Amino acid sequence: MQTSFGNHWHHVSAGETLKLLDTTAQAGLDAFEVARRQAHFGPNVLTQRRGQGPLMRFLLQFHQPLIYILLAAAIITTFLREWVDAGVIFGVVIVNAFIGFLQESKALRAIAALARAMTSETSVIRAGQRQRIPASQLVPGDLVVLQSGDRVPADMRVSRSRELQIDESALTGESVPVEKCA
Structure with missing residues (x-):
């Protein structure tokens, strides 16, 4: 997986993003690659450090x-x-x-x-199969399948969408859902 690109995924097409993350839109990641990325990146959780009083x-x-x-x-x-x-x-x-x-x-x-607000489970496509996994087990390159009412479990790049609207009020304070496209 190439990491020299940095954190500018929004500047790259969905197809190029899949190439950079060494995954495919049909099969997703295989079990070996998921295990390797989990070992490298760790769990998909917000780290909580003890703050000052x-x-x-x-x-x-x-x-x-x-x-x-x-x-x-x-x-x-x-x-x-x-x-x-x-x-x-x-x-x-x-x-x-x-x-x-x-x-x-x-x-x-x-x-x-x-x-x-982080979701506890999400749907992904891994090794060509759709499955439910804990959101903490997501890795870069996972293909996440979202449906109406789902919460977005991590930062993501949309590769395909149909009439996708996201409620970003928790992040931005906007009261109207924002339309997103691939």
């Missing part, structure tokens, strides 16, 4: 070069007895940290929601 996440908002410059400016203006300027600069730093903390918390909640 809320206090540490808030304090890390101050660990940025621009914040250091603003804090230095606030200290200098304090020594120059420019109380209003120093107060405004300190206020900007605190508000910036609070907004950054809120945005990071929202992003962490979105990631957790995506992890919960």
Whole structure:
């Protein structure tokens, strides 16, 4: 399997994608190749690392070069007895940290929601046979068969579709399903 192409699969046709992933649209991967790719890539799961607590996440908002410059400016203006300027600069730093903390918390909640929404099983074509497998066993090059109401179990390249619409509201906030084509 060629991996020198990078992560720009959306720039390649569906047929070329199949060639780059050493698979076919009719048979998919054989058992040996699936085992080899599972050993190489590991399971198709979002890794969960233990995150920092809320206090540490808030304090890390101050660990940025621009914040250091603003804090230095606030200290200098304090020594120059420019109380209003120093107060405004300190206020900007605190508000910036609070907004950054809120945005990071929202992003962490979105990631957790995506992890919960991952499907547990999906249909694939392997060795010419359609079968149900746990989504965690998907590998690059698997041919996934989606039907109405299915959740997309991984990042994918659509090779064939008919009136395909995807509800991306969990990712983008769009309320209307987005039409996709091969």
